[in-house]
Amino acid sequence: MWSLQDVGKAYNELKQGEPAIQRLFSLTRFEPEEIVNPDAVDLDCVAGDVNYSNVSFRYGKNGPLVLKNMDLHIKSGEIVALCGPSGGGKTTLVKLLLRLYDPLQGSILIDGLDIRGIRIESLRRNIGLVSQDTTLFSGTVAENIGYRDRMTGIDMERVKLSARTASAEGFIEALPLSYETNVGPRGSIFSGGQKQRIAIARALYQDPSILILDEATSALDSKSELLVRQALQRLMQNRTVLVIAHRLETVLMAERVFLLEDGYLREVPRSSLLNGQNGAPASTTLTI
Numbered sequence: 001m002w003s004l005q006d007v008g009k010a011y012n013e014l015k016q017g018e019p020a021i022q023r024l025f026s027l028t029r030f031e032p033e034e035i036v037n038p039d040a041v042d043l044d045c046v047a048g049d050v051n052y053s054n055v056s057f058r059y060g061k062n063g064p065l066v067l068k069n070m071d072l073h074i075k076s077g078e079i080v081a082l083c084g085p086s087g088g089g090k091t092t093l094v095k096l097l098l099r100l101y102d103p104l105q106g107s108i109l110i111d112g113l114d115i116r117g118i119r120i121e122s123l124r125r126n127i128g129l130v131s132q133d134t135t136l137f138s139g140t141v142a143e144n145i146g147y148r149d150r151m152t153g154i155d156m157e158r159v160k161l162s163a164r165t166a167s168a169e170g171f172i173e174a175l176p177l178s179y180e181t182n183v184g185p186r187g188s189i190f191s192g193g194q195k196q197r198i199a200i201a202r203a204l205y206q207d208p209s210i211l212i213l214d215e216a217t218s219a220l221d222s223k224s225e226l227l228v229r230q231a232l233q234r235l236m237q238n239r240t241v242l243v244i245a246h247r248l249e250t251v252l253m254a255e256r257v258f259l260l261e262d263g264y265l266r267e268v269p270r271s272s273l274l275n276g277q278n279g280a281p282a283s284t285t286l287t288i
């Protein structure tokens, strides 16, 4: 039986996680039903093996199945691209990994451990999310990048190194107060491409073993696009990556490509995407 304290703690844990996760949470329409596990453990030294095993899911009690008996094993350090039509279930698959919801059936394992047995805060600390809907909050640049340590003290050297690796150092240092400049509501002082590079710097600072990239659909100018792509490539190194991809170039960065359609997942050979099969044109934008 849950105590009120347990429920309160669980709710707070649910809202924890970096801003992109909080944003995902704010978009959910149903409260998760079970999130407290008093025996849950902290993740320690994560290799990043992610295994969805026979996962089915629906929103609410009577909604249609959004994921149907889905299996997906991403090995530690592997880059996997997920594509498919709007409403196919890509974001839902990510929400389950972050435990915004639990599967109706089946399980999700990290390094062989069922994520329901991992403390939510610990789970989310080890999963980085760079979302197409880049979430900056009103605060300084340093606070936005060093978000992980906002309660315990931000390491400025690490902030600067992350910004440099994300090709964000130049435009940050040109700001009136450099890293201490307030970014304005939702990062309004930055362009779209700059916001994305701040979000990448935040993920570099967080240094998770598992990374989820939800690629932006909105076009950037070609110079900005190149800088973001280079920063992403650096971020992806030595991590397990699940990328929700909309562009052919992104799909081609992955080792394996999956199509999620009507809740069913299937692997597609990369060569078929290049040939314009599976409904994918041999162009820069994927329309499958």
Ligand SMILES: Nc1ncnc2c1ncn2[C@@H]1O[C@H](COP(=O)(O)OP(=O)(O)OP(=O)(O)O)[C@@H](O)[C@H]1O
Pocket (backbone or CB within 6 Å): 027, 028, 029, 030, 059, 063, 066, 084, 085, 086, 087, 088, 089, 090, 091, 092, 093
């Ligand atoms: N909170 C929710 N409550 C009820 N239904 C939802 C909720 N979130 C998503 N859905 C439904 O679940 C299905 C899968 O949605 P999901 O967002 O996972 O798809 P997607 O492949 O990520 O789409 P997109 O590419 O447009 O982001 C859709 O039919 C959607 O309407």
